[in-house]
Amino acid sequence: MYTFGNHFKPFHSVPACYAYVYMNEVLPNLFHTSSIWLTLALAIQRYVYVCRVVLARVLCTIPRVVKAIVMIYGLAALHQSTRFFDISISESPMCWKGAVHLTCKKNLAYWVTDILTPDIYYNVYFWFRVFFIHLVPCISLLWLNILLFRTLKEARDTRAKLFSENNSKTVECKKLRDSQCTTLMLIVVVTVFLLVEIPLAVLTILHIVSSSVVEFLDYDIVNVLILFSNFSISASYPINFAIYCGMSRQFRETFKELFVESKQTNDTRVATRNRSSRYSRVNGRRSCTNETAL
Numbered sequence: 001m002y003t004f005g006n007h008f009k010p011f012h013s014v015p016a017c018y019a020y021v022y023m024n025e026v027l028p029n030l031f032h033t034s035s036i037w038l039t040l041a042l043a044i045q046r047y048v049y050v051c052r053v054v055l056a057r058v059l060c061t062i063p064r065v066v067k068a069i070v071m072i073y074g075l076a077a078l079h080q081s082t083r084f085f086d087i088s089i090s091e092s093p094m095c096w097k098g099a100v101h102l103t104c105k106k107n108l109a110y111w112v113t114d115i116l117t118p119d120i121y122y123n124v125y126f127w128f129r130v131f132f133i134h135l136v137p138c139i140s141l142l143w144l145n146i147l148l149f150r151t152l153k154e155a156r157d158t159r160a161k162l163f164s165e166n167n168s169k170t171v172e173c174k175k176l177r178d179s180q181c182t183t184l185m186l187i188v189v190v191t192v193f194l195l196v197e198i199p200l201a202v203l204t205i206l207h208i209v210s211s212s213v214v215e216f217l218d219y220d221i222v223n224v225l226i227l228f229s230n231f232s233i234s235a236s237y238p239i240n241f242a243i244y245c246g247m248s249r250q251f252r253e254t255f256k257e258l259f260v261e262s263k264q265t266n267d268t269r270v271a272t273r274n275r276s277s278r279y280s281r282v283n284g285r286r287s288c289t290n291e292t293a294l
Contacts, residue, residue, distance in 0.1 A: 010096055011103035017089045021106075026083045032233070033076040033133050039193050040137045041068050043144045046186045050151050079128070086112050086121070119212070126208045134201035141190050152183050185247040189240050196232040203229060 006012075012020075045065070049056040092105035112121050203225060210217040244251045 010094065011101040014089050014091055014104060017104035017106065021087060021089075022084065026080055029083070030076050030080040033079060034073050035237075036133060036137050036193075036197065037072045037076065038069065039190065040140055041072065043141055043148075043186060043190055046183060047144050047148060050148060050183055079133075082121075082125070085109055123208070123212055126204060130201065130205055130208065134197065134204060138194060138197055138201060141194060145187055145190050145194075148183050148187055152187070181247060181249075185243060188243050188247065192236050192239055192243070196229070196236045199225070200229045200233065 045060055048059055086109050088107050088109050089104050090107070091102045093100050094103050095101075108118060112118055203222065206217060207222065245255070
């Protein structure tokens with residue numbers, strides 16, 4: 001649609017128009033919703049591990065992590081399911097450069113216009129997004145960040161006390177320090193997440209109020225703000241990867257083992273795994289802690 005000189009043509013096929021709507025509006029929202037709740041799930045998991053140690057070995061297991069991921073993607077798909085069917089695209093003739101061409105004509109589906117009405121449908125959809133996709137995760141992440149930061153400060157005081165009391169406590173201090181690094185890494189990731197998500201939530205709320213109560217927004221300005229907001233969200237994903245690589249030695253070792261050193265001998269691979277496992281001993285066995293998920 002936008003290459004080989006086609007960007008200036010006013011006509012496209014119906015399948016191309018459906019593909020454009022799904023790939024430009026529906027699927028990005030689906031995966032964006034999933035990423036928000038996956039971030040919240042990661043923060044909850046880290047909170048349980050740091051602040052509720054007894055529950056960690058029960059709740060923070062690989063099978064539970066897999067189930068949580070599948071459930072999050074399933075709920076995100078369910079949330080966006082109506083968007084696959086709320087429009088109807090048909091062919092419509094139009095005259096362009098002296099010839100008649102068929103182009104796309106987009107209308108709302110009959111069940112939106114005749115059964116629910118557009119006002120009810122879009123108000124329910126966008127208010128649901130505001131509360132359950134933006135406000136609830138952001139407020140929860142902010143509160144979890146505060147709790148984790150407070151726990152991190154207490155752990156630093158404990159580590160300083162262990163060092164001052166007895167040098168034989170070095171092993172315990174190292175374990176505590178490794179756990180602190182992982183917690184601090186998550187705090188940084190969540191902070192970046194909140195910085196890029198909160199502006200989009202505010203814009204969404206303003207859009208709903210302007211559309212349903214009283215119109216006060218200049219949408220030329222809003223479109224520019226949304227463009228920058230979407231760019232910031234997209235840029236945050238590689239930034240998160242850089243944070244993981246920069247702050248987690250276990251992440252670097254595991255990433256290197258999986259993607260860089262794939263042609264190593266078996267002995268070398270075993271040695272690499274052993275080196276990587278050293279950094280998760282603070283959490284016990286790798287197979288039953290959220291350190292593996294991180």
